[in-house]
Amino acid sequence: MYTIQTLNKISKSGLALFGNNYHITDDLNNADAILVRSSKMHDMSLPNSVKAIARAGAGVNNIPIEKCAEAGIVVFNTPGANANAVKEMVIAGLLLSSRKVVEGINWAKTLTTDVAKEVEKGKGAFGGPEVLGKKLGVIGLGAIGVMVANSAQALGMEVIGYDPYISISAAWGLSRHIKHATSLEEVFAEADYLTIHVPLLDATKHMFNKEAFAKMKPGVRILNFSRDTLVNNEDIIEAIKEGIVAKYVTDFPVEDVMHNDDIITIPHLGASTPESEENCAVMAVQQIKDYLENGNIINSVNFPECAMAWGANYRLTIIHKNVPTIIGKITAIISQEGINIQDMTNRSRGEFAYTIIDTNTNVSQDNIANIKDIDGIIGVRVLTK
Known part of the structure; x- marks a missing residue:
């Protein structure tokens, strides 16, 4: 079950796409992701549970982009929806x-x-x-x-x-x-x-x-x-x-x-149509779901676009600094358990990078902890197909 906090009124057509595995709330505690339109977030204190923020619109000046990147929070927008x-x-x-x-x-x-x-x-x-x-x-x-x-x-x-x-x-x-x-x-x-x-x-x-x-x-x-x-x-x-x-x-x-x-x-009416609000909400929800469930990043403003079809039973998604040797250190830890990497992709954007690794054997919690301890690692998630 994922918890989604909404900071503004979000189109019901978008929220309906979440389904039964999601809890929608206006409470920030334990939220996995945040949906926002115009609320100012720069002074907000975000809990460690937050993995992503989706802005139902193109502009993201109301979101602390760099602060989120350092915390491993992927920020999405919805270019073209309005x-x-x-x-x-x-x-x-x-x-x-x-x-x-x-x-x-x-x-x-x-x-x-x-x-x-x-x-x-x-x-x-x-x-x-x-x-x-x-x-x-x-x-x-x-x-x-x-x-x-x-x-x-x-x-x-x-x-x-x-x-x-x-x-x-x-x-x-x-x-x-x-x-x-x-x-x-x-x-x-x-x-x-x-x-x-x-x-x-x-x-x-x-x-x-x-x-x-x-x-x-x-x-x-x-x-x-x-x-x-x-x-x-x-x-x-x-x-x-x-x-x-x-x-x-x-x-x-x-x-x-x-x-x-x-x-x-004109009183900021550019995107004020029911069609636009619905399109933005639908796109934002789809991006949040794809990230939480599959680890794919599409239309992020602070991390690279990185997506991969499932190639195995387990998936590691790793947010890290874009520095030399870090991929080798990650794969070395995985190989210590005799685990074969079925598929893998890595993309970078400025000082940040994102890696997706698929395996048919689950990586142990001890080695997940070892990966997290690598210098430059910001966040690690384990997903199951």
């Missing part, structure tokens, strides 16, 4: 940035008498350009960026994308009509609209700042449905005053940008 929901909201934001729809609606609500006449008289103040034929720059071509690029191209826009780390799967999904830029400066110089789809890292925080705005085409409209601090709010307000940025649409309302006529603040 991509369509965010893509639809980005396209909505694209249109809102051009056509002054929000401003027009707010003005129309103030009309009380002879409304039809006043509408015809005043609607000219809310005109805006069509997106057809305009250039959209897509910064970041992950699951969401690719979908946005393809949808904008289908709307008749010229799309230029930039991502120096684009994955093979993302590249395959990208329309052949999308132009590939070799630098951010190339996108900045050409784009009438910019949409941001990069993760928040130390290297990307405030990457859209005074220096970046100075390189952009005057009158650019910027969409941010990724993370608020990718954009320096003070600098974009100044860029709006200078006429560099015509409109800024953000899914992250904060005090600095709330009361500017040229900034549209």
Whole structure:
């Protein structure tokens, strides 16, 4: 029986996948894994029983990633599960940035008498350009960026994308009509609209700042449905005053940008659809189950992707530092008992590594303890088929 703690409301469709061998609770004590959406976990004290955390969503800034890695806690996210929901909201934001729809609606609500006449008289103040034929720059071509690029191209826009780390799967999904830029400066110089789809890292925080705005085409409209601090709010307000940025649409309302006529603040609705919440929950639960039951790691943000079909009756999963000779020490201990390794895989990611070993004979508890005593070993689990 595994115990799963939920920190937020998780879709019932996802939780139903756990089955009878799982106990779902909001109590952290003795939890084997945690399901979370938006709860802040940095100040939480996690018990030694926790083996994994799954974020039902893509961003993991609310989880102490490095601290979890040192403790041998695998952190998962659900990339792509909410991509369509965010893509639809980005396209909505694209249109809102051009056509002054929000401003027009707010003005129309103030009309009380002879409304039809006043509408015809005043609607000219809310005109805006069509997106057809305009250039959209897509910064970041992950699951969401690719979908946005393809949808904008289908709307008749010229799309230029930039991502120096684009994955093979993302590249395959990208329309052949999308132009590939070799630098951010190339996108900045050409784009009438910019949409941001990069993760928040130390290297990307405030990457859209005074220096970046100075390189952009005057009158650019910027969409941010990724993370608020990718954009320096003070600098974009100044860029709006200078006429560099015509409109800024953000899914992250904060005090600095709330009361500017040229900034549209959407209350973090990008992934707020029942379909998205269900998709994220289902994906998170499937990853937790696969790890707890089979030891497979898929879509982890702090450990390497490592999965292997069962090849024997018993399985050792070992989290360890990525250092020389450690694999040899592990296999030497197993061989002392005359146990044959039926199958094995090892993957590394930075300073951490993960090893799966299948055998038809159970390794003794004494030798499991000996493996745990090897310098650099973080955690060992024994699974039975």
